[in-house]
Amino acid sequence: MTDAETSATDSGITATYTETESERILSFDGDGRTAAIAQNREGYAMLKVRPTADGDELERYYGFDMALDHAAEVLGVDPAEIPIPDAAADMGM
Secondary structure (H helix, E strand, O other): OOHHHHEEEEOOEEEEEEEOOOEEEEEEEEOOEEEEEEEEOOOOOOEEEEOOOOOOOOEEEOOHHHHHHHHHHHHOOOHHHOOOOHHHOOOOO
């Protein structure tokens, strides 16, 4: 993966996609606030919204759009302002 596929910035929000041994994580940082969406590596489990990549789970969602809405709420921005790196575009499918 290239940096262009794993990170994106828009409207002051930076989104970074990473993979660990067990999860795919989409982390957001903007204006001093953070949020993260995590899913298992296989990509079929519910999406978990957290305050940070390794933080405690706030909520679980079946759909990526719903998880993005919650992450936007945590960040204090409109969901349309959240950038999605190419590598994370298929999360929740």
